[in-house]
Amino acid sequence: MATGLLALGTYAPSKVLRNKDLESFMDTSDEWITTRTGIRERRVSELNEYASDLAVKAVQDLIRRHGEQALEGVDQVVVATNTPDAFFPNTAAIVADQLGLKGAAGYDLLAGCPGWLYALAQAAGQVEAGIARKVLVIGSEVLTKIVDWRDRSSAVLFGDAAGAAVVGPVAEGHGFRSFVLGADGSGGHALHFAAIASSLPDGTQMSSSARMNGREVFKFAVRVMDTATVEAIEKAGLHPDDISLFVPHQANERIIDAARERLGLEWDRVVMNLDRYGNTSTASIPLALREALDAGKIKEGDHLLFVSFGAGLTWAATVLTW
Ligand code: ACO
Numbered sequence: 001m002a003t004g005l006l007a008l009g010t011y012a013p014s015k016v017l018r019n020k021d022l023e024s025f026m027d028t029s030d031e032w033i034t035t036r037t038g039i040r041e042r043r044v045s046e047l048n049e050y051a052s053d054l055a056v057k058a059v060q061d062l063i064r065r066h067g068e069q070a071l072e073g074v075d076q077v078v079v080a081t082n083t084p085d086a087f088f089p090n091t092a093a094i095v096a097d098q099l100g101l102k103g104a105a106g107y108d109l110l111a112g113c114p115g116w117l118y119a120l121a122q123a124a125g126q127v128e129a130g131i132a133r134k135v136l137v138i139g140s141e142v143l144t145k146i147v148d149w150r151d152r153s154s155a156v157l158f159g160d161a162a163g164a165a166v167v168g169p170v171a172e173g174h175g176f177r178s179f180v181l182g183a184d185g186s187g188g189h190a191l192h193f194a195a196i197a198s199s200l201p202d203g204t205q206m207s208s209s210a211r212m213n214g215r216e217v218f219k220f221a222v223r224v225m226d227t228a229t230v231e232a233i234e235k236a237g238l239h240p241d242d243i244s245l246f247v248p249h250q251a252n253e254r255i256i257d258a259a260r261e262r263l264g265l266e267w268d269r270v271v272m273n274l275d276r277y278g279n280t281s282t283a284s285i286p287l288a289l290r291e292a293l294d295a296g297k298i299k300e301g302d303h304l305l306f307v308s309f310g311a312g313l314t315w316a317a318t319v320l321t322w
Contacts, residue, residue, distance in 0.1 A: 051083050055162045074135065080118065112281070136165075139281070143210075185313075271297070
């Protein structure tokens with residue numbers, strides 16, 4: 001049985017934080033951020049807006065685009081996130097309840113930025129094994145709530161957003177052709193967050209925040225974007241020339257450029273939107289994919305390549321035939 005994406009919706013909060021805005025409270029500049037990362041602005045969730053809220057809004061967008069019937073048969077909800085509402089209850093259960101998906105299984109998946117790709121692999125495997133009929137796979141993040149706003153080298157990178165897809169059976173010749181998943185905990189210290197993004201019942205915010213060794217993560221990212229994409233293309237029985245569109249994790253333009261060059265792809269075959277959203281972690285690939293679809297860049301039969309890296313350290317890549 002072939003499995004693939006049946007529907008896709010996204011959400012990004014309306015509040016925009018531009019590089020120029022950061023200059024007013026941080027020792028940084030629009031020039032430094034754009035040349036080092038490609039990011040120009042990011043979206044910021046409201047104080048009382050959490051991963052479950054963004055996730056539900058992404059699913060509402062999916063319903064607007066594909067109709068209520070898109071959720072028919074969904075018996076499992078997975079939320080890939082690094083910023084769950086709480087340790088428990090899990091964010092997926094909250095989202096399933098708010099969407100009226102009574103009895104659907106729900107769990108969160110914590111695997112750094114590649115979490116959404118990890119969750120797609122889980123979902124595809126469970127549908128193919130007959131464990132689930134259709135799975136709602138969501139990536140949702142409120143990273144601006146956990147970054148250390150005094151640390152200019154990491155705070156400028158992240159933004160909030162969510163993306164939601166329904167994974168289920170598709171016609172033969174379409175859908176997922178390969179998955180590559182990996183982790184190397186020995187590098188975990190390079191991207192570290194000790195506590196969960198949450199607030200106490202009285203509204204007190206957690207005080208811990210994320211720490212990152214940018215240079216170390218950069219080197220790791222360039223290496224695994226190369227090895228994971230090559231492996232995913234090989235496993236799919238394809239050649240880099242067969243890839244119609246490359247949808248990489250939107251973390252840093254220089255990292256994407258290095259991967260693009262190694263694959264020999266021109267920029268017109270690469271989806272980029274990090275200039276407007278920054279790094280939205282697990283939401284980054286669905287957000288970029290939705291924009292590419294809306295822009296008419298994807299047609300039936302196209303081979304799409306997704307790749308991501310992040311905290312863990314983890315990586316993932318997949319090839320999907322549209
Ligand atoms: N504004 C101005 N100057 C800055 C800023 C800033 N926002 N941030 C750092 N600098 C300064 C540094 O202090 C340093 O100054 P110094 O030379 O006087 O010491 C200088 O700029 C250069 O710093 P580097 O860290 O060497 O800059 P680099 O070119 O490596 O870029 C960056 C830093 C953008 C963080 C890069 O390393 C990067 O993108 N790394 C990958 C990070 C990433 O993608 N993380 C997300 C992982 S996904 C997940 O799971 C969450």
